[in-house]
Amino acid sequence: MSDQTLNQRLSAMEPAEVAAEYRAGRLSRRDLGKFFAAIGLTSTLGPALGQTGAAAADDLTMIIWEGYSDEQYAAPFEAGNDAKIQATFAGTGDEMFAAMQGSGGSTYDMVSASSDLPQRLYDADLLMEIDPAKLTNYPNLYPQFQKPPYITFDDKLYGVNFAWGPTIMLYNPEVVTTAPTSWNAMLDEQYSGKIATWNYPLQIGQYALLLDPKPENPFILDDEQLAQVKDILIKQRPLVRKYWDLGGEVAELFMAGEIAIADGWPYITQQIVAEEGSVAEAFPAEGVTGWSDSWCISKNAANPELALKWADWMIGPEGQLGITEVMNYGITNKNVVESLPADRRAALGMTDVEADYAKIHMWQFIPNYDKWVQVWQEATAS
Amino acid sequence: MVASAPQLAEFESHPAPTQRPRGILALLAAPITWMVVFYLIPLLILLAHAFWSVDYLTIDRTFTLENIKTVFTNSLYPTVLIRTFLMATAVTLTSIVIAFPISWFLAKKADRNKELLLILVIFPLWSSYLVRAFAWKTILGTNGILNSVLQWSGLTHEPVSWFLYSKTGMFITFCHVWLPFMILPLYTILDRLPNALLEASDDLGGGSWATFRRVVLPLSLPGIVAGSLAVFSLTMGDYITPSLIGGSPGTELIGGIVADQFGVANNWPLGAALILPILVILMAFVLIANQFGALGRDEG
Numbered sequence: 001m002s003d004q005t006l007n008q009r010l011s012a013m014e015p016a017e018v019a020a021e022y023r024a025g026r027l028s029r030r031d032l033g034k035f036f037a038a039i040g041l042t043s044t045l046g047p048a049l050g051q052t053g054a055a056a057a058d059d060l061t062m063i064i065w066e067g068y069s070d071e072q073y074a075a076p077f078e079a080g081n082d083a084k085i086q087a088t089f090a091g092t093g094d095e096m097f098a099a100m101q102g103s104g105g106s107t108y109d110m111v112s113a114s115s116d117l118p119q120r121l122y123d124a125d126l127l128m129e130i131d132p133a134k135l136t137n138y139p140n141l142y143p144q145f146q147k148p149p150y151i152t153f154d155d156k157l158y159g160v161n162f163a164w165g166p167t168i169m170l171y172n173p174e175v176v177t178t179a180p181t182s183w184n185a186m187l188d189e190q191y192s193g194k195i196a197t198w199n200y201p202l203q204i205g206q207y208a209l210l211l212d213p214k215p216e217n218p219f220i221l222d223d224e225q226l227a228q229v230k231d232i233l234i235k236q237r238p239l240v241r242k243y244w245d246l247g248g249e250v251a252e253l254f255m256a257g258e259i260a261i262a263d264g265w266p267y268i269t270q271q272i273v274a275e276e277g278s279v280a281e282a283f284p285a286e287g288v289t290g291w292s293d294s295w296c297i298s299k300n301a302a303n304p305e306l307a308l309k310w311a312d313w314m315i316g317p318e319g320q321l322g323i324t325e326v327m328n329y330g331i332t333n334k335n336v337v338e339s340l341p342a343d344r345r346a347a348l349g350m351t352d353v354e355a356d357y358a359k360i361h362m363w364q365f366i367p368n369y370d371k372w373v374q375v376w377q378e379a380t381a382s
Numbered sequence: 383m384v385a386s387a388p389q390l391a392e393f394e395s396h397p398a399p400t401q402r403p404r405g406i407l408a409l410l411a412a413p414i415t416w417m418v419v420f421y422l423i424p425l426l427i428l429l430a431h432a433f434w435s436v437d438y439l440t441i442d443r444t445f446t447l448e449n450i451k452t453v454f455t456n457s458l459y460p461t462v463l464i465r466t467f468l469m470a471t472a473v474t475l476t477s478i479v480i481a482f483p484i485s486w487f488l489a490k491k492a493d494r495n496k497e498l499l500l501i502l503v504i505f506p507l508w509s510s511y512l513v514r515a516f517a518w519k520t521i522l523g524t525n526g527i528l529n530s531v532l533q534w535s536g537l538t539h540e541p542v543s544w545f546l547y548s549k550t551g552m553f554i555t556f557c558h559v560w561l562p563f564m565i566l567p568l569y570t571i572l573d574r575l576p577n578a579l580l581e582a583s584d585d586l587g588g589g590s591w592a593t594f595r596r597v598v599l600p601l602s603l604p605g606i607v608a609g610s611l612a613v614f615s616l617t618m619g620d621y622i623t624p625s626l627i628g629g630s631p632g633t634e635l636i637g638g639i640v641a642d643q644f645g646v647a648n649n650w651p652l653g654a655a656l657i658l659p660i661l662v663i664l665m666a667f668v669l670i671a672n673q674f675g676a677l678g679r680d681e682g
Binding site for chain 1: 436438439456457458461462523524525526543546547625629630631632634638639642644645646647648649
């Protein structure tokens with residue numbers, strides 16, 4: 001029976017009748033769940049039916065970047081696998097790491113780990129090895145996403161690479177009338193009090209792109225280079241309106257007219273456009289940093305099979321198209337990329353995936369990260 | 383009318399019931415076990431981290447004073463600690479000034495509507511703290527309610543930007559969200575204050591100022607101190623408001639720095655070391671509060 005007819009039938013019945021049907025076994029608990037969800041109720045009838053509030057066996061728990069559990073791809077997966085996704089949004093990769101480590105990996109089945117994170121999770125012995133033979137969509141990935149170094153340890157695979165993109169500059173064209181071409185725009189005094197930047201030590205890599213000479217790899221910095229970036233951040237300090245914490249906050253700051261320029265992701269552009277706000281994207285000439293995200297499965301996942309299915313789903317056509325539409329991000333499945341019209345590919349920065357990907361300085365594991373945190377805190381918080 | 387001696391005595395002291403130590407021990411066994419196992423031991427383990435160090439992902443349990451040294455020598459931490467202390471002090475003093483008249487009204491003037499008014503005081507506590515902090519964003523923002531009103535009335539011509547994402551905004555938010563914690567203990571103590579004492583002061587020629595200064599204020603001191611203890615410690619440890627309403631340069635409080643050591647830097651030892659000065663400040667406050675009888679009286 002389709003969900004819709006089920007819901008119509010159930011809405012026509014009295015609660016007592018529904019309860020009777022349930023007890024007689026003509027309705028499954030799952031049916032009721034769908035019905036409750038459809039009418040916006042969470043198990044009001046639960047007590048009447050003698051249900052305990054225990055979580056269902058097919059809960060898939062994850063700690064992810066905001067947007068990676070969007071209805072568009074999560075709902076069909078839930079329906080198809082009789083599963084329920086319980087997602088927690090994290091503001092930084094560090095937060096994901098702390099959440100995973102704090103519980104020994106038992107609280108979350110999965111993490112949407114950016115390219116800087118899997119090494120740490122692996123070193124902390126929190127990751128489960130992934131057998132690519134179990135992923136039906138795996139052969140369709142571009143070769144570069146099949147076994148990239150950031151999720152391959154000891155020649156074994158520990159993640160499923162499904163999305164990537166740049167951290168770009170966002171600005172309000174009504175205030176910033178000429179399109180900025182350099183990250184220096186975020187240090188420009190004429191935008192004083194109208195600048196927001198991500199509150200994350202990893203952003204040091206972005207500001208390292210302004211150093212002269214420019215480091216070959218902005219994520220490998222020595223103490224002297226770190227000190228130079230700190231000077232840049234201290235110079236920027238008095239101009240900053242807000243060090244932002246969550247992606248949703250940037251959209252809010254733009255919409256409320258609090259800021260005119262910020263670093264952010266294409267997803268944020270998408271959010272502002274959806275609310276009919278004024279926003280444009282700029283790709284500074286110094287280059288951009290970016291991230292390549294993979295689904296990693298916790299070594300102590302309660303539901304590893306389901307987690308694997310989700311990872312497979314997200315590199316399949318539905319998941320991949322969903323990521324381009326909802327998030328405005330780059331994807332990793334060759335077949336899906338090639339099915340997109342040329343203008344769409346250009347808009348997503350995927351005309352030539354290999355070349356476009358190589359242009360971005362992807363986040364990576366930072367050996368002296370404690371120093372990065374120290375520099376970031378001293379520059380922004382004191 | 384003059385306060386009778388028994389009335390005064392009743393207000394001044396609460397004679398302890400005849401004690402039977404063994405019975406009391408049995409009664410307290412469960413809560414004491416709970417506090418020790420789930421509060422005291424975890425707290426001690428946490429504090430022990432202050433004397434350990436972290437090497438990438440593993441905790442090195444060799445004794446070191448390195449973290450304590452960092453807390454006092456790196457200019458960031460003393461700066462933020464002092465800023466937090468000043469903020470907590472300002473919020474506490476302001477809360478006293480705002481809460482006193484409200485509590486006085488509730489205790490002494492409101493007769494018929496007392497219960498309703500008390501519920502209204504507690505009412506904000508029913509909503510999430512996050513919601514209340516968010517509400518201030520819509521009020522204080524560049525295009526927020528406050529700026530709209532100011533511009534409409536002609537008092538300002540351009541939106542004032544320092545209401546939000548500033549210490550001012552944080553101060554206003556703190557004063558609002560913690561106010562019930564000041565009103566309730568003050569109300570309790572003022573409600574118990576016998577009217578007879580006020581009338582006696584009046585009969586003896588004390589004006590309202592003299593009565594306030596020499597009768598009401600000294601007797602309500604335990605309530606003021608109890609409320610201050612709550613408001614001060616809540617502000618000292620908070621990191622939500624600094625993130626939502628602050629977040630601009632120079633607004634970070636020590637709670638946020640500690641949270642970052644645990645959640646971002648993965649440096650538990652430094653995080654634990656940063657908690658020590660906060661604990662020392664709060665302990666000092668508790669000891670002072672005890673002197674004023676805010677934590678109950680122990681005279682026999």
